[in-house]
Amino acid sequence: xxxxxxxxxxxxxxxxxxxxxxxxxxxxxxxxxxxxxxxxxxxxxxxxxxxxxxxxxxxxxxxxxxxxxxxxxxxxxxxxxxxxxxxxxxxxxxxxxxxxxxxxxxxxx
Amino acid sequence: xxxxxxxxxxxxxxxxxxxxxxxxxxxxxxxxxxxxxxxxxxxxxxxxxxxxxxxxxxxxxxxxxxxxxxxxxxxxxxxxxxxxxxxxxxxxxxxxxxxxxxxxxxxxxxxxx
Numbered sequence: 001x002x003x004x005x006x007x008x009x010x011x012x013x014x015x016x017x018x019x020x021x022x023x024x025x026x027x028x029x030x031x032x033x034x035x036x037x038x039x040x041x042x043x044x045x046x047x048x049x050x051x052x053x054x055x056x057x058x059x060x061x062x063x064x065x066x067x068x069x070x071x072x073x074x075x076x077x078x079x080x081x082x083x084x085x086x087x088x089x090x091x092x093x094x095x096x097x098x099x100x101x102x103x104x105x106x107x108x109x
Numbered sequence: 110x111x112x113x114x115x116x117x118x119x120x121x122x123x124x125x126x127x128x129x130x131x132x133x134x135x136x137x138x139x140x141x142x143x144x145x146x147x148x149x150x151x152x153x154x155x156x157x158x159x160x161x162x163x164x165x166x167x168x169x170x171x172x173x174x175x176x177x178x179x180x181x182x183x184x185x186x187x188x189x190x191x192x193x194x195x196x197x198x199x200x201x202x203x204x205x206x207x208x209x210x211x212x213x214x215x216x217x218x219x220x221x222x
Contacts, residue, residue: 001171036208038154045204045212046146046154057210089154091208096168098144098156098208 002026004092006101011109012080020104022073022090029092035073036091037066040103046089050075080108111135113143113205113213120219126193129216131205138186139163141207145179145190148215149201157203160188195220 003025012018022035029035037050050056050066053073063079073090085108090101116130131143145157158169160179167179173192181188188205200220206212 040154045215046206047212048208048210051209087153091154091156096159097170098159100146100154100156103153 001097002092002094002099004090004099004101006088006090006104008102009105009107011107012077012084014080014082014108016080017076017078018080018106019069020075020077020088020090020106021069022075022092022101023071024092026094028071029068029073031068033073033092033094035066035068037064037073037075038089038091040087040089049088077106082108084108111141111207111211113207113211115203115205115213115216118217118219120221121195123196123220123222125195125220126191127195127218128189128191129203129205129218131188131190131213133162133186133188138183141209143181143188144206144208145177146204146206147201148204149198152201155201157190162186162188192218197221 005023031053035053038046039049040046049060054066065076067074088104112135114132121127139162142159144159147155160167162181176193178191197220202215202217204215
């Protein structure tokens with residue numbers, strides 16, 4: 001089974017910009033992996049932020065965007081807010097089998 | 110809007126089986142595949158498998174092959190996950206989700222002697 005890798009932890013200043021990445025042990029991440037990004041705060045169920053690489057929901061703050069960058073899937077946060085402090089998980093699809101990354105703990109400080 | 114409501118918490122002994130339900134509402138049941146994801150205490154998310162509510166076809170994560178069964182009841186718009194041969198490492202919150210947008214509230218399964 002493929003392994004999906006994320007940065008374990010990152011810190012961003014309020015108002016700052018940061019990019020979280022999602023890599024695959026099988027090689028380059030493409031749109032065919034249908035990358036998803038989820039946000040989870042303590043004690044809550046995950047919430048879907050981004051699906052199919054870059055598509056957003058009505059509840060996804062405009063400051064979040066998804067893309068492919070340097071062979072990985074990427075989640076960019078532009079203008080971080082204190083409420084963005086959370087765990088972020090990516091998910092990749094391998095011919096129907098999904099695999100989560102280990103998550104990135106994002107601190108806004 | 111899509112709503113997924115799961116059954117309540119359970120405590121099971123090692124070696125037993127557990128079956129968790131997830132009732133869907135607010136949309137045509139066969140429109141979205143439904144996934145099961147679990148999260149052990151203090152750990153990350155783990156994808157367990159997916160069921161197509163239309164035909165009942167399933168894909169399971171290799172780790173759970175032979176121990177997990179996902180089914181659906183189209184008459185009640187409900188999907189189920191059954192996990193057998195439970196061990197302490199199966200203690201986790203189990204979620205059903207469309208992944209595209211909606212998640213259930215989670216069901217805590219505790220495996221303890």
